[in-house]
Amino acid sequence: MPELRRDPIIGRWVIISPERAQRPRELARPEPPRQIGLCPFCPGNEKLTPPEVLAYRPSGAPNEAGWKVRVFPNRFPALRVEGTLEREGEGLYDRMTGIGAHEVIVESPDHSRSMSDLTAQELEGVLSACRDRMLDLRQDGRLRSIIVFKNHGEAAGATMEHSHTQLIALPILPRHVQVEMAGALGYFDHKERCIYCDILKQERKDGVRLVTENAECVAIEPWAPRGPFETWLLPKEHRSGFEDAPRPQLEGLADCLRHTLRRLDAALGKPAYNLMIHSGPLNERGLPHYHWHLEIMPVLAKTGGFEWGSGFYINPTSPEEAAEFLRKAPV
Amino acid sequence: MPELRRDPIIGRWVIISPERAQRPRELARPEPPRQIGLCPFCPGNEKLTPPEVLAYRPSGAPNEAGWKVRVFPNRFPALRVEGTLEREGEGLYDRMTGIGAHEVIVESPDHSRSMSDLTAQELEGVLSACRDRMLDLRQDGRLRSIIVFKNHGEAAGATMEHSHTQLIALPILPRHVQVEMAGALGYFDHKERCIYCDILKQERKDGVRLVTENAECVAIEPWAPRGPFETWLLPKEHRSGFEDAPRPQLEGLADCLRHTLRRLDAALGKPAYNLMIHSGPLNERGLPHYHWHLEIMPVLAKTGGFEWGSGFYINPTSPEEAAEFLRKAPV
Numbered sequence: 001m002p003e004l005r006r007d008p009i010i011g012r013w014v015i016i017s018p019e020r021a022q023r024p025r026e027l028a029r030p031e032p033p034r035q036i037g038l039c040p041f042c043p044g045n046e047k048l049t050p051p052e053v054l055a056y057r058p059s060g061a062p063n064e065a066g067w068k069v070r071v072f073p074n075r076f077p078a079l080r081v082e083g084t085l086e087r088e089g090e091g092l093y094d095r096m097t098g099i100g101a102h103e104v105i106v107e108s109p110d111h112s113r114s115m116s117d118l119t120a121q122e123l124e125g126v127l128s129a130c131r132d133r134m135l136d137l138r139q140d141g142r143l144r145s146i147i148v149f150k151n152h153g154e155a156a157g158a159t160m161e162h163s164h165t166q167l168i169a170l171p172i173l174p175r176h177v178q179v180e181m182a183g184a185l186g187y188f189d190h191k192e193r194c195i196y197c198d199i200l201k202q203e204r205k206d207g208v209r210l211v212t213e214n215a216e217c218v219a220i221e222p223w224a225p226r227g228p229f230e231t232w233l234l235p236k237e238h239r240s241g242f243e244d245a246p247r248p249q250l251e252g253l254a255d256c257l258r259h260t261l262r263r264l265d266a267a268l269g270k271p272a273y274n275l276m277i278h279s280g281p282l283n284e285r286g287l288p289h290y291h292w293h294l295e296i297m298p299v300l301a302k303t304g305g306f307e308w309g310s311g312f313y314i315n316p317t318s319p320e321e322a323a324e325f326l327r328k329a330p331v
Numbered sequence: 332m333p334e335l336r337r338d339p340i341i342g343r344w345v346i347i348s349p350e351r352a353q354r355p356r357e358l359a360r361p362e363p364p365r366q367i368g369l370c371p372f373c374p375g376n377e378k379l380t381p382p383e384v385l386a387y388r389p390s391g392a393p394n395e396a397g398w399k400v401r402v403f404p405n406r407f408p409a410l411r412v413e414g415t416l417e418r419e420g421e422g423l424y425d426r427m428t429g430i431g432a433h434e435v436i437v438e439s440p441d442h443s444r445s446m447s448d449l450t451a452q453e454l455e456g457v458l459s460a461c462r463d464r465m466l467d468l469r470q471d472g473r474l475r476s477i478i479v480f481k482n483h484g485e486a487a488g489a490t491m492e493h494s495h496t497q498l499i500a501l502p503i504l505p506r507h508v509q510v511e512m513a514g515a516l517g518y519f520d521h522k523e524r525c526i527y528c529d530i531l532k533q534e535r536k537d538g539v540r541l542v543t544e545n546a547e548c549v550a551i552e553p554w555a556p557r558g559p560f561e562t563w564l565l566p567k568e569h570r571s572g573f574e575d576a577p578r579p580q581l582e583g584l585a586d587c588l589r590h591t592l593r594r595l596d597a598a599l600g601k602p603a604y605n606l607m608i609h610s611g612p613l614n615e616r617g618l619p620h621y622h623w624h625l626e627i628m629p630v631l632a633k634t635g636g637f638e639w640g641s642g643f644y645i646n647p648t649s650p651e652e653a654a655e656f657l658r659k660a661p662v
Contacts, residue, residue, distance in 0.1 A: 005555040009514040009526055014555045014644040018652070027559050027599065027631045027648070078645045091533045092526070093554045149641060157636030176642035183340040195340055195423070202422045223424045224336040224345045228358050268358065274640025297640035300358040305488030308639040309605025309628035310480060311507035313345040314409045317358070321349070 002079055002098030012175040017078045041162035043109045056125055069129045070106045077102035085142045085171050099142055101169040105129050111162050116261035123254035133167055134243035138282040143169045145281050153272025155299045173281055181290055188289035196291030197238055208320045212259045216252020219260045221319030228317035231260060233294040240280035240287035266329035272299040333410055333429030343506040348409045372493035374440045387456055400460045401437045408433035416473045416502050430473055432500040436460050442493050447592035454585035464498055465574035469613040474500045476612050484603025486630045504612055512621055519620035527622030528569055539651045543590045547583020550591045552650030559648035562591060564625040571611035571618035597660035603630040
């Protein structure tokens with residue numbers, strides 16, 4: 001059974017998930033994602049995955065081919081829905097049962113297309129499926145937050161080739177959201193304005209860190225990026241929860257995401273990347289100080305090791321330089 | 332000129348260091364550390380590095396062979412000592428001139444030996460050189476903290492094969508230290524005890540997460556590790572600054588570090604790793620609530636990408652399992 005453990009000093013919760021365990025030696029040895037004969041994410045192989053919890057399927061029966069986007073529980077979940085939420089101490093330490101959900105969103109029936117190959121309409125379908133799952137999961141009062149993320153490429157942690165996004169629903173607020181919420185609240189208390197709205201205004205005026213923009217959404221290189229080509233997508237309209245975004249906003253985000261991914265592909269030669277939606281707590285809605293957004297972090301060959309180990313960042317590429325490079329990328 | 336930039340939301344400072352820049356395409360393409368004919372870290376090649384700032388050399392002249400440990404400024408420093416510390420705003424953003432120091436500590440004259448091959452006495456020399464440099468640098472009132480770190484192996488960010496440690500002196504407190512200090516202070520305010528001292532006590536009593544121990548120092552797998560085989564070395568005697576540690580404590584740490592690295596090598600097949608000394612602020616000494624320590628994070632093939640991008644951690648190996656494996660490792 002997975003469990004959540006809290007670091008007693010800094011309060012960071014981590015998931016200890018032994019069901020995903022490998023022997024220590026396996027952990028150390030790089031092994032390319034194995035391409036078994038049958039891809040369980042491909043149409044026709046629906047029986048190889050747990051039963052779906054959602055699919056956009058113009059016609060046909062559940063767990064059969066014909067879908068555009070398909071969502072099912074992860075076969076090796078980091079957390080499980082079953083059981084009761086129990087907290088306990090062990091000396092000065094704290095733990096919690098690993099209640100939650102871990103789902104896979106297959107983005108397209110086509111095995112050969114990566115996220116940047118999808119049309120804006122197809123991308124909107126993926127985002128829409130994430131939103132629909134969040135709306136469903138937030139009815140479970142035990143869950144406090146949902147992380148939607150994507151690992152693209154082996155270096156980013158992907159273990160399946162067929163393009164997919166994942167979703168983890170948690171009974172806690174992960175530290176990076178906690179810290180963002182606290183920082184944004186501090187600014188709001190001072191100014192009575194959302195800091196993300198102010199960032200949007202300044203970036204659209206300055207223009208030097210702007211990558212692309214449409215009616216709904218802006219892509220920027222943030223002022224203090226942790227690594228080269230860290231990129232944020234911010235919706236123009238203020239809203240704290242991604243799951244409450246209306247369809248036009250998702251359409252705008254899909255279009256902006258498509259442009260951004262294509263520019264990153266062109267500039268960096270199809271890099272591995274991690275993508276993550278930062279969204280407010282499920283049980284605190286309509287917050288004036290928090291603003292959902294999407295972060296993309298390319299995993300580049302010459303950076304990462306020290307930074308991941310230390311939590312301290314040295315970035316050789318200024319965001320202004322990266323933004324200019326992305327704006328000029330031949331797409 | 333490098334500069335420090337502050338993230339406006341969470342207050343994290345990052346170094347933007349364009350002097351270390353590469354073209355975007357270079358960033359993306361993995362390139363093994365090139366072994367040029369002459370290693371600038373080897374004895375006899377001292378002229379290929381900036382002049383040394385410290386060396387342990389039983390005999391002979393500065394910047395010549397004969398040293399055991401040698402320290403010089405990084406040729407491509409992330410920060411520089413020259414200049415004045417200036418802070419300025421840019422709209423809602425903050426920046427600071429990149430004042431500081433970035434030095435290289437070559438651990439041994441022998442090109443072929445890694446840190447885990449060093450004797451406890453040689454390791455004590457490396458730690459001692461770090462301490463001596465910290466004591467010297469803290470006389471500069473502009474500097475607030477020093478990070479001592481090591482990237483071992485390409486996957487951990489090492490670009491030179493010859494084993495070395497690095498040191499970065501900063502005019503700010505990096506976020507990971509800030510966060511630890513705040514957490515430790517919160518505990519102290521509540522209990523009037525150091526949380527690290529309490530962790531030491533509990534871990535020595537429980538034993539399940541203990542890796543190795545001597546009179547001065549304990550190596551443990553922490554309760555809530557970010558990844559498999561994250562390992563902490565804690566001195567038994569409470570002290571907030573590493574640079575104030577007396578020689579017997581460094582000797583004990585060296586012995587404990589040697590045992591730990593050898594166990595990690597045996598268990599994981601000589602993994603790449605990042606090592607870092609967490610030490611209190613230079614201008615606040617003798618803090619009752621903070622306790623310097625050393626953290627080691629192996630860089631394992633199947634983890635890292637998502638975690639680095641997201642700040643959220645799923646760990647397939649429990650610390651109890653990792654500790655048992657390390658205790659049984661054939662060394």
